[in-house]
Amino acid sequence: MELANWTEVSAFFLKGFSGYPALEHLLFPLCSAMYLVTLLGNAAIVAVSVLDAHLHTPMYFFLGNLSILDICFTSSFVPLMLVHLLSVQKTISFIGCAIQMCLGLSTGSTECVLLAVMAYDRYLAICQPLRYPVLMSHRLCLLLAGAAWVLCLLKSVAETIITMRLPFCGHHVVSHFSCEILAVLKLACSDTSVNEGFLLVDAILLLPVPLAFICLSYMLILATILRVPSAAGRKKAFSTCSAHLAVVLLFYGTFILMYLKPKSKDVHVSDKVFTVLYAVVTPMLNPIIYSLRNKEVKEAARKVWGGTWTSR
Secondary structure, three states, rough: OOHHHHHHHOOEEEEEOOHHHHHHHHHHHHHHHHHHHHHHHHHHHHHHHHHOOHHHHHHHHHHHHHHHHHHHHHHHHHHHHHHHHHHOEEEEHHHHHHHHHHHHHHHHOOOOOOOOHHHHHHHHHOOOOOOHHHHHOOHHHHHHHHHHHHHHHHHHHHHHHHHHOOEEOOOOOEOOOOOHHHHHHHHHHOHHHHHHHHHHHHHHHOOOHHHHHHHHHHHHHHHHOOOOOOHHHHHHHHHHHHHHHHHHHHHHHHHHHHOOOOOOOOOHHHHHHHHHHHHHHHHHHHHHHHHHHOOHHHHHHHHHHHHHHOOO
């Protein structure tokens, strides 16, 4: 009987901002502009990191990975969300919903791990400067980044399969603007304790654990910086990790505000607007933060831009 219910589901209706046409028309140009800035900004970071030989270092290798993650994350839901903002038909196929869910889980999880890896990289660069080239070798960089991508993808595929194999009965209206896993689980008409257990373990491993690792890394970094005798040396040491620290605070700060605030039975439209802005604004600000806080990125961008126009 459960299999029959499962096979009958062919599409889901993404409620989004249905019932608020004025808000939909306001969000469309705003989200379109932010998505364009996200694509251009992160693509520029990747291009500069690849084209400028001076940026072929572990720090910018991980930064390029972070930018690719942000592009993948926003592209997994923003294009369809923009279509739905101006459309009455706000449906997504069963397969499309599963793919969107998997991409969202995978990219979000990978970013949590990658931010911790980047903190470890900054710790080695500042606290172990003489051994840094040996400790953070190119092979280790590939191993850390590859492990983050592959393991988080496999975890997300497993969570998605377990969720989408649940029997869905009644209405198929997802009270969200994308196939967010918690919103889809609410539509299941069977026991979801296994799914919720997986998500709880997932939340513990990918939020408090990486955040604790990041905090420990920066405590050691701060202790090392305070022992630097000159003010200029302390400023230079701190400037190498200030951009990453700002991105960490932005990512975890907005995430905590979103998911640890008091929950109510009814999802208010203001909560949905905040979720949209959180999901779109954070990936947009990451390249801006690194561009403003990092002289090497700005200098490399000038060289690449100047070289492009010179070749023409």
